[in-house]
Amino acid sequence: MATIPNVDNKRYQGLIISIALFLSLIGALLAFTFYTSNLLERNTALIDQTNQVANSAQAVIKDLFDLDSSYGEDTKSPHIQRVLNRLEQNTTLITSSIAAIEQGGTITDAEGKSYDLPNIDSDAQANIAAANEQWTALEPKIQAYLKDADNVMVPSADELTQAVEQAKTSSLFINDSLDSLTKDVFNSAERQATTIRLIQVLGVAAIFTYFLIFVFFFVRRLRETDAEAFAARRETQEIMETVNTGLFLLDKDLNIGQQHSHALTNIIGTDTLAGENFTNVLRGRISDKDLNTTRQFIEQLYNPRVKEKLVDSLNPLNKVMLHNAHGAEGTDSRYLDFKFSRVYEDKDIARILVNVNDVSDAVYLEQRLEKERSQNDMQIEMLTTILNVNPKIINEFISNTKVHIDKMNNILKNPGSSQFELEGKLKAIYREMHSLKGEASALKLHSFTKIASDAEDKLDVLQNQGKLSGNNFLPLAVHLDDLLSLSNTIETLGERINQAVPKNTSVSKSADATKSAAPRATPASDIQKPKVTVSENPAIHDSAINMAIAGGNDIDLSDESNDDQLSFYRDFAKDIAARQGKQVQLNSQTLAQVAIPAHLKNVVKEISIQLLRNAVVHGIETPAVRQSADKPAVGTIDLEVQGDSRDLIITLQDDGQGIDYDSIRQKLITKGRFSAEAAAQLNQDELLKQLFASGFSTKDQADEDGGRGVGLDIIKAQVKEYDGKLNVNSELGQMTRFTITLPKV
Incomplete structure (x- = not known):
């Protein structure tokens, strides 16, 4: 639905008053014309009526003379009956007409149409009175004759003679009075018509003059308004061509308005923007997800119940990368920042003003500063x-x-x-x-x-x-x-x-x-599968993974203090425990005393790191779980390194939850490595092999410390590479111990 612009009525108040006055003048002239037309019509009816009275009087006298000359003729003859009827009708008409003319009453013509006669002036009153006087003398005699005129049994010659004699006397006076009356009425009507024409001419002249004045001032005001509008448009155009940001309006259908800043073309990288749909302009240049979010965001801006500041924080086009336009040459991908503001008309949200800025330089600077900050x-x-x-x-x-x-x-x-x-x-x-x-x-x-x-x-x-x-x-x-x-x-x-x-x-x-x-790393194809042996002790499961590989180096004792190494391991274990929400204490009685051959230092360190991480992440429970199992809140890890003339033995034991083989079996099913039936057939040796398989972990979510299934795989690979042995002892809910034996030569 089109939006009705908000108009300042005060600005057009003078125009509205002028038009109303002009229409009032025309209405007054039309009303006067209607009134005068009615008055002329009444005067015309009066003139017609006086003429009719005069004609009727002549007809009465003629009929009386006709009856007098035809006296003795059969009263039932058509001729006598016609004359008598006409005489009676004209007599009645004259009587009623004179009374109506004298009093200004209502008359009805032969067609049944009624007319209101106007009041006549004094001269006309005198003439009608004179005619009425003569008619008053004549009319009774006529009525006396007509009473028994068609009755053969009653003689009416005397009444007829009297009527004829009176008619001879009155007819001249009646005709003269009616002629004078007609002239007076005609002259009065003519004077009124002249006055009406003068008033109409003056009214039309006044209206025309007022119209000219109205047009003059209206055109002048219109020219001033056009000049103001032109100046405003020119200023707006200058602003739109000069401003460095992209400005345009969006309606509810996300159509771009016809006016937008010149910079918008360069910022967006599209020439034709006026009238285009905003989503079509952005389609293919941002992700479909961002495009859909943008549509929903603008819809919320049109929702008056949603706070503008609140929804602004959800703006999906805040420093968004706009990719190259399809088919556009020389248009680089850039970062644009869109700001949306509501435009109100009264209290209604009419449109959305969009302010677009190319913030590529600022974003690149932020990225460079962030990179430098990260480097620092x-x-x-x-x-x-x-x-x-x-x-x-x-x-x-x-x-x-x-x-x-x-x-x-x-x-x-x-x-x-x-x-x-x-x-x-x-x-x-x-x-x-x-x-x-x-x-x-x-x-x-x-x-x-x-x-x-x-x-x-x-x-x-x-x-x-x-x-x-x-x-x-x-x-x-x-x-x-x-x-x-x-x-x-x-x-x-x-x-x-x-x-x-x-x-x-x-x-x-x-x-x-x-x-x-x-x-050097041995190719994966050369790694042999470990042989696993399981102890029969029901309380403690003891598996040995024997790995054989050729190689060996001479022992080169270092002057490094193993106390520093122990401190390093303790800090490492505590850091992992802090990230995992646990508490641990690392103990060692032998690490500071044993001499580790130079060629085994790195592998011992790497194995120790992986074993420590595995113990903290998978072995030690959280303080709450430990206390519920009647254990100290702080878990204990023992790391011992012992050696003899042939081997170096690394032992790491924790007092954690131990290896849950049922959990391993369920995880294998969940990961799709085994079916439920196949997993149920796996014994503890086979389940332990899967625990050391690459990519397998019992942790649900991977993080910095574990869950990727690589730590034990590294230990297995290192032990195999150095022709060592790996024993795993575990008691569910109590402990887990890894024992790794590496030959010194």
Whole structure:
């Protein structure tokens, strides 16, 4: 429905009064004309009536003379009857007409039409009185004759003679009086007609003059209004052509108004905008979801019950990216900011004013500032880590990170043709990325953790998508570059801080030895499935996963203090526990005493990190659950490293909930890896194998600390690579113990 514009009636008040006065003059003239027409009609009727009286008087006298000459003729003859009837009718007519003329009464003509006779002036009154006097003398004699005129038994000659004699005397006076009356009435009517014509001429002249004056002032006012409107349009046009923002109006149907700022064409990148539908302009340039949300948002703006400030916070076009227009050349994608404001007419929402700004430069500046802020935060984070962590651990992390990146690069370079090879490639990359993330998380290097987590998200998608191709791995190269850049940054920062301090030769050598001794990842196709043996002890389930692989290095003892390593593990466990809403205490009696061979330092550290994370995330319960099970609120984790001449033994035990094999079985069914019937047939050894399978986790939601099913897979791969053994002991609701044996040579 079209909106009625709001008009200021005061502006047109003079025009309305002028038109009303003009119409009043015309109405008055028409009313006067109608009145005078009626008056003339009455005068004409009066003239006709006087003429009729005169004619009737002549007819009466003629009939009397005719009857007198025909006296003795049979009164029943047609001639006598016709004359008598006419005489009677004319006598009655004259009597009534004279009375009507004299008193200004109502008369009825032969056709039955009634007329109101006007009051006559004094001269006419004298003439009608004289005629009436003569008629009064004649009329009784006529009536006396007519009484017995057709009765043969009664003689009427005397009455007729008297009537004839009186008619001879009165006829002249009646005719003279009626002629004078007719002249007086005619003259009076003529005077009235003259007066009426004069008044009509003057009225028409006044109306015409007023019309000319009205037109003159109206045209002048119209020209002034047109000039004002033209000036306003010119000012509006100048504003619309000069303003740097896009301005336009939207109706309820989301149609753009006919007027919009010149800058809007450049901002939107479309020439034809006036009258176009707003959704058609945006379609294909923003997402369908944003387009639908925009339509709903504008509909809410037209809802008077919705607060404008409230709905403005839901604006979907706030700094939105507008993609290239279809078929438009040289039109870059840009960030636009749309502001919507209601336009009211009285209290009704008439239209929506849209203000569009190209905020691309501001957005790009914000992004650049945000990137610089992130880099500054990252450098502060790195500086904090460098200042609070043993330099040996930092150097090991840098070295290990580069080793992980090199391994992932080599894995990416290695082509895979079959689906089995691609899946093995994916698992290998996933293990390296997860190991890197674990060590970064332990050092509270959240920048590393964030990049690694993003990469794991993509790896998780690939792991669940089914069929793989070589191109699926290309986006991972970006994450590797980012990780390498961060690694170089923290290394540079460390060198700048310690540039005045002499380098510890043994530490450098140890780092070089670590880098040179870092084992390369074995292709997934070469990894043999572990052999699992289950203890028959009903209380404690003891499984041993024996993995054999060739290799070994000489032992190179480091001068690093294991007390720092224990402190590192304790901080790591507490950080994870805080994020998981748990409380833990890490204990170790042997870690600070045992000498770990140089070639096993990294693998021991990586295995310990994965075991600690697994214990906190999956083993230790929340304080509320522990207290309900009559356990201390703080969970206990024991990490022991022991060695003899042949082997190095890592043992990690927690007093948590233990391994729930029924939960593993149900998770296998939920993930679709086994049917309910097949899962029911799995024994504990087979269920434990699935627990160590890549991509399997009992955690419902993945987060920074777990849920991706990679941690135990890393441990399994490391133990296999170093030809070690893995034992898992668990008692449901009480404890879980991992025992890993690594040969020293």
